[in-house]
Amino acid sequence: MSDRVCNFSPGPAVLPVPVLEQAQRELVALPGLGISALEISHRSKWFEGVLAETKALLTELLAIPAGYSIVFLQGGSNLQFSMIPMNFLRGTGKPADYVVSGTWGQKAVQEAQKEGPANVAWDGKADNYSRLPNAGEPKLTPDAAYVHITSNETIQGVQFQADPAFGSSPLVCDASSEFLSRPVNVAQYGMIYACAQKNAGIAGVTVCILRNDFLERVPADLPTMLDFKAMVKNDSLYNTPPVFAIYITNLICKWLQSEVGGLTKMAERNREKARLLYEAVDSGFYRGHAQPACRSQMNVTFRLPSEELEKAFVKQAEKHQLYELKGHRSVGGIRASIYNAMPLEGVKTLRSFMDEFRKRNG
């Protein structure tokens, strides 16, 4: 694998090498089938098996309790920002509450407000989205249609350290950039959704986990493709799903289960990777963006003493095969995304580079 670089991209992001290698081996023809996963019918027995197995693996990995459904949709989190209020706000006569902890939370509430009354129950803007609210901080509406949170903000690098509890309305969670990185108490949520291109696969598929009684609120006459109930009823096969993307998610779930050993083990690996980088951030010279108690284990964001040094950091890192370290254009600085598939070795290389860069420039 010496021809591969360390890819710290925030998404689409690095995938496990064994997954890439299996996909490569099978790319021209699936063993025993003579048809590529890029070509095979979504109505084939093979794909039926992939779909059922992926749902079973997700159920096992996340310990999803009975009474939940899993669907695979398209359009990423951005489409969810509209689908969720269409399905769960429209026609309820109630407002929805949004906890806005970064750029993705902002986008979510902006789209929701096109659909109906969506309150900003808390907004971290005053602190430049460097922290998260305590349980009592958000101004929640009693009996809100739902409360929406973003469990990890990819751009700012803040992450809820445990499943948050905000009131008693159904909790809807955009888990895009931390999905499958650690165990979750699914029972606390009405809905969890995640675009796949961080920890769960490639761009082009979104995993939605919905509590069945929450689904009962979906109004009639929605566009079928935007109707969660129709999607669940048809088991992700109302239209042609992104077959290849779901197959990659399947391979990743298998990797998580059999090579990593489940989400508790995955979380341990992720904690260690994050620790290595935050330790460097806290050694001076660098300045972390997120408050320590809210730090993301997926997206490590920090600044250097000057923009010139930040540019030099990104440029020199590439000489060590460390790529995609530039922070999001809206925030600046440095961001190292260290999703599940980023190997410890890659993080160690970055850590060494950070130490060395500090010594040379600090």
Next chain:
Amino acid sequence: MSDRVCNFSPGPAVLPVPVLEQAQRELVALPGLGISALEISHRSKWFEGVLAETKALLTELLAIPAGYSIVFLQGGSNLQFSMIPMNFLRGTGKPADYVVSGTWGQKAVQEAQKEGPANVAWDGKADNYSRLPNAGEPKLTPDAAYVHITSNETIQGVQFQADPAFGSSPLVCDASSEFLSRPVNVAQYGMIYACAQKNAGIAGVTVCILRNDFLERVPADLPTMLDFKAMVKNDSLYNTPPVFAIYITNLICKWLQSEVGGLTKMAERNREKARLLYEAVDSGFYRGHAQPACRSQMNVTFRLPSEELEKAFVKQAEKHQLYELKGHRSVGGIRASIYNAMPLEGVKTLRSFMDEFRKRNG
């Protein structure tokens, strides 16, 4: 390639072998980049290049005139069935006209009717969707918001033999199952759209070609992901597009241009493939579904004297490595989908099998 079978699936469908082989070679790491196309950022220079090149190739292949935009979306034709009336019917105060020539046309108008007044200007149901209307047949609304057609009905196997002219309202065409199979006079259309998984790539990306002045009608405050104007303005990068799917479309466009020699050459190949099968259909025993003047060159649909014989046909065909020949569950019979990437050799094998099966059972 001896481990591959002949895949007559209606979609997802067979891809050109050179495309599969290139994707396979590059799957673990793109040459010189060290990152897989499954992992690379949509903001990377590489993907910017792929996107620009794919648009340029489509423009050249289809001779798209100035004043049109190309965007790559998700959700397939089914999402388009809702997006189109949201963007071009809502708020116009006019009805839209739908020419319904098969199952996909039916689905399109049903979704449109959720959004606003959508007339069935013509419906081929009385003839079991075996024919298409003449220019004068549809009852068109003067000054309709648009006229929607399905240029090829995948399930019934009927296809407009040339770009149809229906009144003077903008013509919106679902070209999903014939896109890139022959030249098109794009200037006749307000919009052409196609899910990729027939001739243009894999499931998970939809190509939309829109006339810029038609785009000006898009109302304000649509959900951003469903707003064609926002999608065009952001050059398919408002959200994370399905990077890998667009890369495969890119490889297919290159194959069409450099290995096939363009769409006129592609159409010649497709005509010859279709001719071979319809000749067998017309030799007795078999009974074609579509009237000869409306026959699809992509989906060849026919019946046998009994359902038992149809079952035997499908089963015995598999012994010759001929797969996915069963007609759609809503119609029955046999369907051979012979998209661009189905080689002439595959069609010849099917033709021989059809002749032999007739001799044995006729």
